[in-house]
Amino acid sequence: MFYIFFLQKNFFLNLMKVTRIISVCNLYVTPSLYLCFRPSTVYFSRSYK
Secondary structure, eight states, X not given: OHHHHHHHHHHHHHHHHHHHHXXXXXXXXXXXXXXXXXXXXXXXXXXXX
C-alpha cells in the first residue's frame, strides 16, 4: 500500500514538474511565435485589401 502511495506521490511530483516546464515554455514560445506570425498576417491583410 505504501509503495503505491509512493508511486502516486512521485507521479504527481513529476506531473507538477512537467506542467511547470510546459508553462515556462509557453511563456517563451508564444511571444516568439506571435512575433513571427504577426508581421506576416499584417502583410497578408494589407495585400488582400
